[in-house]
Amino acid sequence: MAQVINHSSAEILESRAAWELLEAYAFVADAWPGWEAEEAAKEVLEALPAEGAAWALLDGGGWQWLAVYAPLEFDSHLFGRPMAKLWPLAHRQAWPEPEALAQGRQLLTQVKEAAAEGGVQCLVARAPGRDFLAAQALESCGFRLMDASVEWLAALDNLPKRGQLPAGVGIRTWRPGDEEALQSLTAEAMCRLEHYADRFAMDPRLRFNCGEMYRRWVANSLAGEQSDQVLALTQDDEPAGLITLKLPAGHGPAAGCGWVVINAISPALRGRGLYHELLLRGLEWLFKHGAKAARVRTKLSQQAVIRAWSRLGARQVCSDFTFHLWLDQDAG
Numbered sequence: 001m002a003q004v005i006n007h008s009s010a011e012i013l014e015s016r017a018a019w020e021l022l023e024a025y026a027f028v029a030d031a032w033p034g035w036e037a038e039e040a041a042k043e044v045l046e047a048l049p050a051e052g053a054a055w056a057l058l059d060g061g062g063w064q065w066l067a068v069y070a071p072l073e074f075d076s077h078l079f080g081r082p083m084a085k086l087w088p089l090a091h092r093q094a095w096p097e098p099e100a101l102a103q104g105r106q107l108l109t110q111v112k113e114a115a116a117e118g119g120v121q122c123l124v125a126r127a128p129g130r131d132f133l134a135a136q137a138l139e140s141c142g143f144r145l146m147d148a149s150v151e152w153l154a155a156l157d158n159l160p161k162r163g164q165l166p167a168g169v170g171i172r173t174w175r176p177g178d179e180e181a182l183q184s185l186t187a188e189a190m191c192r193l194e195h196y197a198d199r200f201a202m203d204p205r206l207r208f209n210c211g212e213m214y215r216r217w218v219a220n221s222l223a224g225e226q227s228d229q230v231l232a233l234t235q236d237d238e239p240a241g242l243i244t245l246k247l248p249a250g251h252g253p254a255a256g257c258g259w260v261v262i263n264a265i266s267p268a269l270r271g272r273g274l275y276h277e278l279l280l281r282g283l284e285w286l287f288k289h290g291a292k293a294a295r296v297r298t299k300l301s302q303q304a305v306i307r308a309w310s311r312l313g314a315r316q317v318c319s320d321f322t323f324h325l326w327l328d329q330d331a332g
Contacts, residue, residue: 002059002103004110009052009068013045018056021063026094027128030318032253033153039252044088053114057107064100065091065107069115072124078213079206084115086125089134096133104137112141116327122205123327129319143323147199148300153257154314156287156294163277169269170237171281174222174230181239182232183218187211189264197301203324217262218242227261229285233269233278241265241274243282248291258291263298263305276308283312 012018022028022041029035048054052070056063067090072083093100115123125143127134129150139145165171174182191201191210200210221227221244233241246259260282265275286294298305300319 002057002064002106004055004057004107006114007054007056009048009050009054009070012054012066012068013048017063018045018054018066021056021066021092022088022090024092025088025090027131028088028090030128030130031151033317035253043252055107055111055114057103059103061092064093064103065089067107067111069111069120069123071120075124078216079209081121081205082119083122083124084120086111086123089125089127089138091133093133096136100133101137101140104133105140108137108141112325112327121326121328123325125323125325127321127323129321135321135323138323138325141325143325145321146202146324147197147322148319149297149322150300150306150316150319151295151297152306152309152314153293153295153317154283154309154312156283156291159280159283159287159312162280163273165274165277166272168236169274170234171278172232172234174232174239174242178232178239179219179222182222182230182242183215185239185266186218186242186262186264187214189266190214195267197299199322199324205326214262218244221262228289229282231278231282231285233265233274235266235269240269241278243278245282245286247286247289256290256292258286258289258294260294260296263296270304275304276311279308280312 019041022044023037028044029037029040048068049070052068054066054068057065067086068088069084069086072085075083091100091104125138190196190198191214193201198210200206200213217226221230227244228247229245231243232239242264243260244262246261248256248258250257283294296309
């Protein structure tokens with residue numbers, strides 16, 4: 001009979017059984033090409049939040065499933081509802097066989113009960129795009145798919161030459177006075193379902209503050225807290241788009257890799273190849289400041305972004321699904 005046990009994050013970090021399970025998890029190294037399972041497992045475990053709580057399912061040959069959840073403080077404050085993330089969600093059996101799926105449901109049922117007792121209203125879980133077992137286990141316990149994202153990686157040592165911008169269109173570093181326009185256009189671009197289908201807009205119980213979340217994200221980027229540079233696409237020198245850039249800060253396979261964090265363009269300027277030019281200048285800036293590669297996270301539905309990265313020789317390196325579960329079904 002399977003048994004579910006509870007641990008703190010600190011206890012999980014010291015548990016050899018946890019290390020062995022994560023090293024055996026078929027998708028632990030999906031995020032970076034060439035990442036070794038042992039190194040990826042170490043990264044996951046050492047990044048566990050101190051306030052996290054963990055559950056493991058033991059059956060026969062040892063630990064079969066592991067789930068860790070921790071409070072999402074920023075999200076909880078912004079949306080006014082206690083929220084927590086569920087990651088990692090790892091398992092020994094790679095594919096959705098009946099026994100493994102039943103084990104996953106048993107574990108997640110315990111996690112749901114504990115989260116509800118702790119006052120959590122919304123659990124946010126993420127599963128790698130190849131992890132159909134985790135996805136099916138989550139859906140069988142009431143989690144709803146809210147996001148399908150992909151990540152693309154580009155080398156920066158052979159970027160093409162810039163193209164000619166249309167008359168009246170420019171690309172420059174942001175400057176004081178641009179703040180309101182950049183925040184507004186990003187909130188509009190990201191929170192309209194027909195434009196981007198962000199998971200916070202997709203969830204009807206979070207949609208009301210999706211725009212505010214992106215406004216704060218842009219404000220923090222302009223302040224240097226969440227980006228190292230922000231470039232503005234302009235029409236007659238007024239902001240009509242932006243790209244935020246983050247210099248390399250990782251180690252291992254992430255060493256030397258910068259990030260394109262936010263990209264948004266006003267609807268009136270879409271379909272004219274301007275994102276390609278904005279992206280190219282952003283990647284040039286990253287390369288000039290020491291990055292050897294760059295990465296972006298976007299929705300599977302964002303074909304314009306994907307085409308632009310593909311034209312630059314980038315390749316998709318991973319994907320994932322994000323699920324939401326509301327535990328207070330009678331509220332709101």
